[in-house]
Amino acid sequence: MAVDLANPGNFLTTRLRQAINWGRKYSLWPIPYGTACCAIEFMAAVSSYHDLSRYGAELVRFSPRQSDLMIVAGTISYKQAPILKTIYAQMCEPKWVVAMGVCASSGGFYKNYGTLQGIDRVIPTDIYVAGCPPTPENLFHGLLLLQDKIDREGLVASAQRHGEQTG
Amino acid sequence: MSEKLVQALRQEFGADILAASAYRGDHHVTVAPARVTAVLRYLQQRGGCEMLADVIGVDYPDREQRFDVIYYVRSLSAPRQVWVRVSVREGEAVPSACALWRSADWHEREVYDLFGVPFAGHPDLRRILCHHEFEGHALRKDYPVELGQELSAPEKLFSDHDIARAAHRASLAQNPTGAGDEIHPSDLLTVNLGPSHPAMHGCLRAECLLDGETIVEARAEIGYLHRCFEKEAEDHTWAEVMPYTDRLNYCSPMLNNVIYALAVEKLLHVEVTPRCRVIRVIVSELSRIIDHLVCVGTNLVDMGALTMYWYTFYVREAMCQIIEKLCGSRLTTNYARIGGLSHDLYPGCEDEVRTKLRMLEEAVRDVVKLAARNRIFLDRTVGIGAISRADAVSYGLTGPCLRACGIPYDVRKVHPTLDYQEYDFDVPTGEDGDTHARIMVRLAEMVQSKRIIEQALQKLPAGPVNVDEPRVILPPKAKVYGSIEGVMNQFKLIYEGIQVPAGAAYGCGEGANGELGFYCIADGGGRPYRIKVRPPCFPIYGAFTHIIKGGMVADAIATLGSLNIIAGELDR
Known part of the structure; x- marks a missing residue:
């Protein structure tokens, strides 16, 4: 974005893509898909000491239809996987997914008959946050990475991603 | 006390008691499937064991009677407990105990799900932990640990x-x-x-x-969230199971660590050092406080009282900082070791704990002040969600939920480990067993935990935190790098694991939500043969x-x- 020097008081010039992405990245509405230990750390990240709202993502919505960022916090079992898929499908485009913690990212140290080995086997995932569980700072780092990613996206990036997924 | 009970059983049932054994203070009796209901009824009605605390399945693929089903019954007022074992062949049914205890319903379903042992007369014998499309029985020794099975769609619970x-x-x-x-x-x-x-x-x-x-x-x-703890435990050495216990009750992992270590130490017959015992008490009680803070804070949010959430989580954060300094992680602590602790307290820890306990006192006072006479809070909690004493016992409730009904059962008082009998603390109880009583019991328990920690800090003795026992504790690094014995000792402990003598023992403690126990079966090797958690x-x-x-x-x-x-x- 730049200030128009001829009319410094009245105009900003920018690209449409940048302006929209700027709005999108600083007003993420997360839906926590919390299942386990990571959800407790997510609660700590939202609450007063760490305060997620400093990064513009504090408006936690508990309906997938009102959210554009899904934070999968915790282990996803095979029993849980179809439900995760359904909830993701209920979110409107554009939408992003953060896998918080190693269980959501890869199954972690639960390599066994009950645990899905990473959520990217059922839904497209944008950011993987390491840690078991990640500290709130770790999650914020993941969020900042996601904001960078959103900033670089084209306007139809997530639609394209969706297209790639199905086709 | 338990011995007398076994004697009484022998008198009453004679040859129907096929075997009776005591190991590390735990008494097992073996009965034929046909007589198990009679024995359990006797224990419940005349033996003073009013609670069925757990049902444990074990698989021995080499035996003709392949499965053991073990009923764990206990008294709530005295250290009186007995394990009733039934051995059955593949496909042979065990008579269900559902008519005696309501807790039998889910416990038996779990054994059916994971071992495939049918229970005759069970009203609703379905899978409980694995999904309904799962094939095979996961805790049988011949089921591969990594064989996952996908589910196509979730199950509907109500038919037309x-x-x-x-x-x-x-x-x-x-x-x-x-x-x-x-x-x-x-x-x-x-x-x-x-x-x-x-x-x-x-x-x-x-x-x-x-x-x-x-x-x-x-x-x-x-x-x-079935993460197969029990199957994973059979696939790891005794020491490697410790991080998995963190993630059982992830709000109070220290308690899980400590109680698991106690259970294995009981099997090993190892007594930890006095300093270790006191530190374990301190971290356990800190953990209990953190757990209760999370519970009360989020519970009040459910009723719209967001302010309490800020108050409780602020203190929780302060407590988590102690835990983080102590073991490098806020939540998954992995702090206790079999035979001791991973390391001693950090310098200045005692003072920091004292300071933060003062914060806790303030927060509890604030929460009580805001809630105790708040009309909305009272309307939403008093008389709501109540459970009667008889039902609470029949369903197997323990911890604050049972104490809220007025039954003062606390493992720290009935089965004191870690010298809990030397600490001066009360067991808060409620009366009505409703939501209000449960919240108030938790708030009062935090104050008691604070008292315990203060006493522990006062008497914290000097000395080592680990037992001097090379077959259990890893040698110091200087020894590993400086001597062949040290290298071998380290190598054996890491690769083969701590060699636990064959036998079964149950170690339990007061978890944040009630009686947390680990029923461990060792076969003499470095890995558990079976660990059953009593959650x-x-x-x-x-x-x-x-x-x-x-x-x-x-x-x-x-x-x-x-x-x-x-x-x-x-x-x-």
């Missing part, structure tokens, strides 16, 4: 037939004479709570049939649908919060 029956029952309850309007099945609304609903605290699920806002029928489903949440959630039936759907959420079900421990 169930809904019609519930409508009929609700009509009868409303109009016993048959006069007046009938409730039609289409009048009932099916509401599915969870497993991904934020108010369901993790991934719990309950499907409710509503008439207006009243719950006329409810069914609970668990297993959405306090499992029986509590078993009682959940019973508690919420007849109440309002909004109260179900507040009730659930006050029960403090932790999915990691519930599903393991």
